[in-house]
Amino acid sequence: MAKRIDVSDLTIFYGDFRAVADVTVSIEPRSVTALIGPSGCGKSTFLRSLNRMHEVLPGTRVEGKVVMDGEDLYGPGVDPVEVRRHIGMVFQRPNPFPTMSIYDNVAAGIRLNARKMQKADLDDLVERSLLGANLWKEVKDRLNRPASALSGGQQQRLCIARAIAVEPDVLLMDEPASALDPISTLAIEDLMTELKERFTIVIVTHNMQQAARVSEQTGFFTIDGPGQPGRLIEFNATEKIFSNPDEQATEDYISGRFG
């Protein structure tokens, strides 16, 4: 069930270093929100903070609020592991579990958490997730083969299937197609258009045309200079950002004057 996320005054620290400062934004449910900007300006850091994945690195902390469904994800007593069960993530390089088959990979979210499910229900779930990721037809006859036997584009779709199998509220995608060829990229983009009916999707991308193609809202991040924190300069409807942005910095980036 797609949910909305409201971020207020979020600042992310690595130790003493401010990586991202004062981000306030609302992510709409059932839509694709793209985050663009030059390298190193905190887009991925911000994305990871939405499901508390940045905490995997030691010494990170956060000020501000990220509210989903009326609950602050950074509130006291909130378990990051539980947060990640509701907000899933797909990474830049496909990372299926190498010791598991295709079926086991999709079922991993259920199995690894020791959630009990009847075999028949699990079969259904795997099939639905693979259908949802547009991978079912290609792998339905070899579900028990190792996942690493798939091509790059197929592995990435497998990772998407794995992420949606746990039925998260939000799906975060960190440059999901940047390691793939153009045909696979197109496949992933079409997939996003289908998936946004069911999930809230936030994607970080370096590819501006991709952002223009798939998203409804776009946020532009940038950095003032080396050692400065990344900031969200502008957040608007995608058509506006790419045709008539409010900020000069956005205009400069879009037209390729820098970054």
Place this chain on the structure above:
Amino acid sequence: MSQNSAPQAPAGASVATSLAGAGLRSRRRRKATDRLMTFLVYGAFAVTLIPLLSLVFEVVRRGMARLDGEFFTSSMVGIVGKGGGVYHAIFGTLIITGLTVVISVPIGLLTAIYLVEYGTGRLKKAITFLVDVMTGIPSIVAGLFAYALFAIFFGPGIRLGIIGSVALSVLMIPVVVRSAEEVLKLVPTELREASYALGVPKWRTIVKVILPTAIAGLGTGVTLAIARIIGETAPLLVTVGITNATNLDPVNGRMATLPVFAYYQLTQPGVPPEFAIDRAWTAALVLIMLVMGLNLVARLISRFFAPKTGR
């Protein structure tokens, strides 16, 4: 008259003044250096290989004499001179080594998991330092430590199989920690991230994702650690002693082990000595065969359990 088109120095000019001449000299120098280096490398290889081959050859030659059925099916009970075997010593080695594995692998593996997945700061540094120190402990010291420990409770002169296992564990644990640490570090971070992103807690990620991915390397590391301690003699001399009869109980009295058996056959052969010396050589041969077998098992584990790619 050399009126040819080949690049050659005109008669009378020194070879060094032409490009071709300079090329020729440096080519000759390079060839000479290449030959010297080839000779040195192959020579070093031979120097390394010769003692190893000669050792294997000698042990096989002298050990073959007693590779008979009696050797593997009888102990030394009632034997004076001819006959006898290592039935009791083989089982002693297997039992004591087995107990050592049971003690060392959990401790070593859990330590490695802590160091790689959870450790930070001073505690991690302290543990790493102590493990490094442990890798250098002389085997006799490990034996004396284990003996002294049990002597506190059981009095001096105590000899038990399990004390030997404790001593060998002191030697085996750091080897297991080191190799397990290396293998666990090789598991890519992206696998951990994939698991965390699914909302899987850290300990489950370790048990169900990281360990299965690393199992081939872990198996190999453990097998090689076993191969290292299986032939340690000094600690077993002071903790387990020797016996002529078969004793399969590690908590009750002395046991025989292959290395200590060979030691006593060699140093207390009795009269005439040839029979004991033959037995010592064959015991050494059996030990070498065990180590070779373990190395083969390590390779098989690595091949069989490595994540399949199927491409």
